[in-house]
Amino acid sequence: MLAQDRAAAGAQMPLLAHLNPEQRAAVTLPAGHALILAGAGSGKTRVLTTRIAWLLQTGQAAPGEILAVTFTNKAAKEMLTRLSAMLPISVRGMWIGTFHGLCNRMLRAHHKLVGLPQTFQILDAQDQLSAVKRLLKAHQVDEEHHPPRQVAWFINGCKEEGLRPDAVPAPNDETRQRVELYRLYEAQCQREGVVDFAELLLRSYELLRDHAPVRAHYQRRFAHILVDEFQDTNRLQYLWLKQLAGDVVDGQFTPRGSVMAVGDDDQSIYAFRGARVGNMQDFVREFAVGQQIKLEENYRSCSNILDSANALIAHNSRRLGKNLRTARGPGEPVRIHEAESDLMEARWLVDEIRQLAADGMARQHIAVLYRSNAQSRALESQLFNAGVPYRVYGGLRFFERAEIKHALAYLRLLENPHDDTSFARVVNFPPRGIGARTLEVLQDAARAAGCSLWDAVSSVGGSAGTKLGGFVALVEVMRERSSGQSLRAIIEQVVEGSGLAGHYRQDKEGEDRLDNLKELVSAAESFVMQEGFGRDAVALPVDETAALTQSPVSQGVDPDAPMGGPQLDAAAGETLSPLVAFLTHAALEAGDNQAQAGQDAVQLMTVHASKGLEFDAVFICGLEEGLFPHENAMADQGGLEEERRLMYVAITRARKRLYLSHAQVRMLHGQTRYNMASRFFDELPEGALKHLTPQRRSAGSFATDYRAYSERQSRVSGGFDLDYSSLGSAGLPARKEAPAHGITQGAQVFHTKFGEGRVLAIEGQGEDARAQVAFTRHGTKWLALAIAKLTLVE
DNA sequence: CGATAGGATTTTTTT
DNA sequence: AATCCTATCG
Secondary structure (H helix, E strand, C coil), rough: HHHHHHHHHCCCCCHHCCCCCCHHHHHHHCCCEEEEEEEECCCHHHHHHHHHHHHCCCCCCCCHEEEEEEHHHEEEEEEEHHHHHHHCCCCCEEEEEEEEHHHHHHHHHHHHHCCCCCCEECHHHHHHHHHHHHHHHHHCCCCCCCHHHHHHHHHHHHHHHCHHHHHHHCCCCHHHHHHHHHHHHHHHHHHCCEEEEHHHHHHHHHHHHHHHHHHHHHHHCCCEEECCHHHHHHHHHHHHHHHEEEEEEEEEEEEEEEEEECHHHHHHCHHCCCCCHHHHHHHHHHHHCCCEEECCCEECHHHHHHHHHHHHHCCCCCCCCCHHHHHHHHCCCCEEEEEEEHHHHHHHHHHHHHHHHHHCCHHHHEEEEEHHHHHHHHHHHHHHHHHCEEECCCCCCHHHHHHHHHHHHHHHHCCCCHHHHHHHCCCCCCCCCCHHHHHHHHHHHHHCCCHHHHHHHCCCCCCCHHHHHHHHHHHHHHHHHHHHCHHHHHHHHHHHHHHHHHHHHCCCHHHHHHHHHHHHHHHHHHHHHCCCCCCCCCCCCCCCCCHHCCCCCCCCCCCCCCCCHHHCCCCCCCCCCCCHHHHHHHCCCCCCEEECCCCEEEEEEEEEHHHCEEEEEECCCCCEEEEEEEEHHCCCCCHHHHHHHHHHHHHHHHHEEEEEEEEEEEEECCCCEEECECHHHHHHHHHHHECCCCCCEEEEHHHHHHHHHHHHHHHHHHCCCCCCCCCCCCCCCCCCCCCCCCCCCEEEEEEEECEEEEEEEEEHHHHCCCEEEEECCEEEEEEEECCCCEEEEE
């Protein structure tokens, strides 16, 4: 049967009734590998969930044969929710979750094979950084030369490429040293029984790669694999998928099973953290994908908005090619506003928002998007002053708060005292007179003996009388008191017993923190209620195996045993304690990163955070050269294209109304900056736009009309101490002389020592004038124009 | 040992 | 401007 016929036949099914032909074709594809190019707002999640439902309903798959992978817990939950609304049957048995969640599950099940304790703890980014710092200190590595952040970044980068230290190419000394640190870091983690995020994936990949029976089992089991947001996968995630859906023999890959990858290359905005859009092309080639379906019908935006998005993204090369269309009318034009300053931009925005609200638009359907978090402050203060309720996304999440991390560290120590990260975190918190000196001695002892800090206590004379000994005794007492207790009782007991509660009661500003600690108890309570210790599909660390297998099989895989069978899935019989399950949950799902669950509040967030959301009205602020596109993104090839995709994502969030704004003057990092309008303005179709302020030149037209820009630049520079509010948008102040040096923002310049570069920003005047120049070969530098010999290049 | 002052350091971020 | 980290002082 041809795809069309099948789709037509399927139209009878209520499940498929509300799908358009493209969507229906995707949902009803025959088994085999497929790539679905799903444009923004084209019903991607709907297709994914309906596909699963359809597979089950037509009897092509049993729930246990389905694996669906997402990036965020939110997406996984969303899928599960929609699915259970669609299906009468239980979703139990399906593996639906994040890459990390699923890998965690596999590792718990096969912990012995991969050489981990079943109760291994997971390091989040913070934990990892402090682990690296400890490592550097222990090995007396110069932090100037190897900044902890960069070392961590290097290690994660290697892991995400699927490389262990031995396999990392090290062309120079610098890299060789980092590889050595990577090696030491691994040893440290292994000794402590902890695993970072990237390690979850890498170990899980190696488990599949190196243990044929396990691989065969999961390959058989997951006859249908679905991957969401495929454009965001990194190399390791792709390798992991290949293990699950094919065999690699002598470097030759033979696909098997059925993988449906859903993604949108135009919405790839995470290349900066290792995402590889190229995986889409590789997937098509290596899996010999026969079926590619494009979902180009957009159900979200009016055509002026969509046309703008299409026109913008058309400026990118290397696209798979896709054009969104909508059946909705043109709608309103895209409104463009130029403000004198960031402050005026915020004021204008507040006025506009009030107007929208007065016209009946719900505030929660209005979003204000910006490129970087630093921009939110100015916006917030204006909204606050005007009394407009708002809600900011981003920032610390619940399980990342210091007091919560402290409490979790104590809990982790109960479970595994050799977790040095946790030990170091709370050994002197609340303060109990154990200082840096003592710790240093302890750390040296631990390193010399090759043991954990915990075990080293006795060797530095940490008997019961000493402060260190007291700490050890305290933890041991808490552990004893915890045995046999409910999770709630354990946490309450630890919060009190550790002295955390007492400490924050003393602190006059500790009230919020105390509340959060109480909240931790409720979080644990509801975790126990909802997840039944994680036996549920999303958050569950250990899978359904406990339910599947009655007989206590203590180890996951016996290579000689017949392949398949549920016992391969997990170490049944070994149920995780509620505490370990909860700690895992805390690490893998750090909680909401949105502020107070506001009633009817305007939503503020970065463009990145807005991905996947939609709003009636969207404001995109700070559309200036250097900010959006961000100057730091321009350093490498492809940086501008990623910025453009980011802009594309931002535009396509809007349903009915879209505002784009920029400011001439902006305070950034405590400095006044004069920015040109973003080049993205020049990439939008004039017919879809409406300029709310008199039009001026933006960056893109700069090269062709240097004089006009130079006039403007000098004009703005002249307004240094002006009250911006007095600068009406129509009334231009008197023109001032152009700077004598002739160097302007955006100009191509030459320096005798650094070579060619582009001027990113200029500040100050006369003798004090300085320019920030991005040199092609020597990075970005600030140069005093009176001193540096810069010449203009045509 | 702990508090405080100075200094660097600021894209985006999930797990 | 604001925050986070380090070095120094009491």
